[in-house]
Amino acid sequence: MTMNNIDNLLHESRRFPPSEVFAAGSAETRRLYEEAAADREGFWAKQAKELLHWHKPFTQTLDWTNPPFAKWFGDGELNVAYNCLDRHVLAGNGDRVALHWEGEPGDQRTITYAELTAEVKKAANLLAALGIGAGDRVAIYLPVVPEALIAMLAVARLGAIHSVVFGGFSAESLRARIDDAEAKLVITADGGYRKGKVFPLKAAVDAALTLTDKASSVTNVLVVKRGGNDVEWTHGRDLWWHDEIAQVDSEHTAKPFPAENPLFILYTSGTTGKPKGILHTSGGYLTQVAFSHRQVFDLKPETDVYWCTADVGWVTGHSYTVYGPLANGTTQVLYEGTPDTPHPGRWWELIQKYGVTTLYTAPTAIRTFMKLGRQIPQEFDLSSLRVLGSVGEPINPEAWIWYRDVIGGGETPVVDTWWQTETGAIMVSALPGVTTLKPGSAQVPLPGISIDIVTDDGTPVGKDEGGLLVVTEPWPAMLRGIWGDPERFKETYWEKFGDRYFAGDGARYDKDGDIWLMGRVDDVMNVSGHRLSTAEIESSLVAHPMVAEAAVVGASDETTGQAVVAFVITRASQADAAGKDDAAAVLRAHVTQQIGAIARPRQIFIVSELPKTRSGKIMRRLLRDVAEGREIGDTTTLADANVMTLISETLR
Numbered sequence: 001m002t003m004n005n006i007d008n009l010l011h012e013s014r015r016f017p018p019s020e021v022f023a024a025g026s027a028e029t030r031r032l033y034e035e036a037a038a039d040r041e042g043f044w045a046k047q048a049k050e051l052l053h054w055h056k057p058f059t060q061t062l063d064w065t066n067p068p069f070a071k072w073f074g075d076g077e078l079n080v081a082y083n084c085l086d087r088h089v090l091a092g093n094g095d096r097v098a099l100h101w102e103g104e105p106g107d108q109r110t111i112t113y114a115e116l117t118a119e120v121k122k123a124a125n126l127l128a129a130l131g132i133g134a135g136d137r138v139a140i141y142l143p144v145v146p147e148a149l150i151a152m153l154a155v156a157r158l159g160a161i162h163s164v165v166f167g168g169f170s171a172e173s174l175r176a177r178i179d180d181a182e183a184k185l186v187i188t189a190d191g192g193y194r195k196g197k198v199f200p201l202k203a204a205v206d207a208a209l210t211l212t213d214k215a216s217s218v219t220n221v222l223v224v225k226r227g228g229n230d231v232e233w234t235h236g237r238d239l240w241w242h243d244e245i246a247q248v249d250s251e252h253t254a255k256p257f258p259a260e261n262p263l264f265i266l267y268t269s270g271t272t273g274k275p276k277g278i279l280h281t282s283g284g285y286l287t288q289v290a291f292s293h294r295q296v297f298d299l300k301p302e303t304d305v306y307w308c309t310a311d312v313g314w315v316t317g318h319s320y321t322v323y324g325p326l327a328n329g330t331t332q333v334l335y336e337g338t339p340d341t342p343h344p345g346r347w348w349e350l351i352q353k354y355g356v357t358t359l360y361t362a363p364t365a366i367r368t369f370m371k372l373g374r375q376i377p378q379e380f381d382l383s384s385l386r387v388l389g390s391v392g393e394p395i396n397p398e399a400w401i402w403y404r405d406v407i408g409g410g411e412t413p414v415v416d417t418w419w420q421t422e423t424g425a426i427m428v429s430a431l432p433g434v435t436t437l438k439p440g441s442a443q444v445p446l447p448g449i450s451i452d453i454v455t456d457d458g459t460p461v462g463k464d465e466g467g468l469l470v471v472t473e474p475w476p477a478m479l480r481g482i483w484g485d486p487e488r489f490k491e492t493y494w495e496k497f498g499d500r501y502f503a504g505d506g507a508r509y510d511k512d513g514d515i516w517l518m519g520r521v522d523d524v525m526n527v528s529g530h531r532l533s534t535a536e537i538e539s540s541l542v543a544h545p546m547v548a549e550a551a552v553v554g555a556s557d558e559t560t561g562q563a564v565v566a567f568v569i570t571r572a573s574q575a576d577a578a579g580k581d582d583a584a585a586v587l588r589a590h591v592t593q594q595i596g597a598i599a600r601p602r603q604i605f606i607v608s609e610l611p612k613t614r615s616g617k618i619m620r621r622l623l624r625d626v627a628e629g630r631e632i633g634d635t636t637t638l639a640d641a642n643v644m645t646l647i648s649e650t651l652r
């Protein structure tokens with residue numbers, strides 16, 4: 001976030017108290033804050049018992065004797081899929097719609113809780129027949145089709161561990177994730193729909209599994225037919241989902257697993273080149289996602305139609321499409337495609353069609369719609385909406401107001417939810433019935449969550465002061481580690497402040513003590529609400545023979561929040577032949593192929609030098625100035641003071 005933005009934020013003074021409809025139920029919600037403040041662990045124990053079914057009740061709430069490795073509800077046993085499916089059917093809600101799925105071309109499937117449960121039982125039998133059992137890892141590389149949820153829940157039902165890889169990641173990225181987790185099975189599709197075209201997925205899996213001569217850990221590839229595109233077939237390894245599922249038994253009894261049984265690994269970018277496999281477990285995670293989904297969105301499971309627009313390949317899709325909403329028995333919309341296909345009003349058309357009451361999306365989408373103009377949403381009836389949510393990056397006040405006014409008809413509360421892949425669930429957010437809303441602020445920790453803002457040396461800051469965001473007490477959905485790398489887990493999040501979790505975000509308290517998020521303080525970029533590592537893109541660039549050295553920065557971007565901008569020194573012999581424009585185009589394509597389209601740089605500048613300190617550290621701050629078209633800041637610590645002049649001259 002630029003200084004200019006921060007300045008705007010701090011002058012934001014609009015206030016929106018809860019409307020009467022919301023305030024009516026607020027006494028109960030207020031009590032949650034009081035209960036949690038009086039006895040935090042007791043509060044979570046009560047939530048876990050009320051919100052979930054335990055095959056074996058727990059007697060211990062939190063075990064923090066070996067920090068930072070927490071155990072929540074450690075001696076309890078449950079089945080995550082049973083909690084999301086069977087128990088709703090047994091309670092008489094089998095006919096309730098779980099999913100209103102719509103594909104990009106307009107095909108539709110409506111799936112009730114009874115039907116979803118039946119599908120997951122069959123899928124669990126199929127996976128078991130393929131040798132998947134408790135603790136085994138299954139990679140899922142699918143478009144947003146019901147089978148993505150069915151596959152995740154079937155894995156969970158068996159006590160196995162899923163690692164969902166976003167369909168936009170490359171074969172290389174997929175292989176790295178398969179290898180790191182030693183996945184036995186990959187579940188994919190022939191292809192999926194995006195912007196009116198079929199993008200191949202099976203082909204990427206084939207490529208991933210043959211990238212190196214070294215055999216992968218994968219024994220089978222299960223393929224959902226979706227795109228109808230041609231695929232190659234490796235006999236003995238590849239199986240069609242529809243063929244196999246037709247042959248398995250439809251009865252399956254969910255067995256209980258310990259609360260700390262791993263549920264999933266989800267890879268996210270850190271400050272080094274290697275993505276981290278964030279590990280989440282079962283009981284605490286499910287408790288907090290169910291609780292937060294209910295409270296933050298003021299959920300009424302009998303009447304609400306909820307829609308989270310995130311792909312299931314991201315943590316938002318895991319926690320707020322799959323586990324939170326299904327644990328709460330929610331009816332939801334699931335949409336495969338892009339917002340502007342086949343027309344720019346597609347999302348608003350879906351909201352009108354299904355009577356969506358609750359929309360959870362990202363600031364980057366809102367800003368894109370703002371640019372297209374309010375005429376587009378105004379063609380549709382959006383009056384069913386009653387709660388709007390935002391996630392992924394700070395939402396600027398103007399986008400917040402537009403969201404409330406144009407999408408929410410001027411009276412719908414907007415909740416800005418701060419959390420991370422690592423936190424598993426929402427940590428800081430307004431609650432619609434009790435919080436007087438401030439556009440641009442995430443505002444208050446949820447009941448039972450302890451947050452503070454501290455200086456670099458760990459001293460808590462006061463009101464109207466800024467610093468680093470920390471979580472001061474363990475929380476139920478917290479990550480349990482980084483897959484296969486306990487040292488990196490300690491180093492990344494706990495070394496800085498000892499007993500407090502370091503989130504990597506800058507934040508401020510305002511005069512009332514509300515929290516305003518200010519963006520990452522490390523070398524992590526946030527592009528369209530997706531986390532990218534500067535180091536990962538740099539190492540992909542230098543892997544190209546044309547590149548001698550590379551530096552990547554996140555430059556502020558009107559639509560995507562930040563955009564990837566790269567500064568590259570080429571090897572003279574190689575790049576001269578290509579010419580600067582061609583070299584940049586080749587390198588953009590190279591990054592796309594290595595990591596995926598989300599990492600493709602917006603711009604690549606070919607330069608002759610990079611600004612470095614005397615100890616050789618690249619001064620990204622100065623490159624950000626260049627990328628954002630600002631006057632270049634303080635250069636006194638540069639080893640060679642002329643470098644920035646040189647760079648500016650090359651780019652002129």
Ligand code: WT7
Nearest residue numbers: 316391392393394416417418419420421517531
């Ligand atoms: C990072 C986490 C949480 C799911 C999506 C992203 C930024 C997220 C907000 C918000 C300001 C936010 C932070 C955080 N972030 N939500 N409401 N306000 N910043 O998950 O990929 O793990 O990224 O996204 O910088 O650390 P993620």
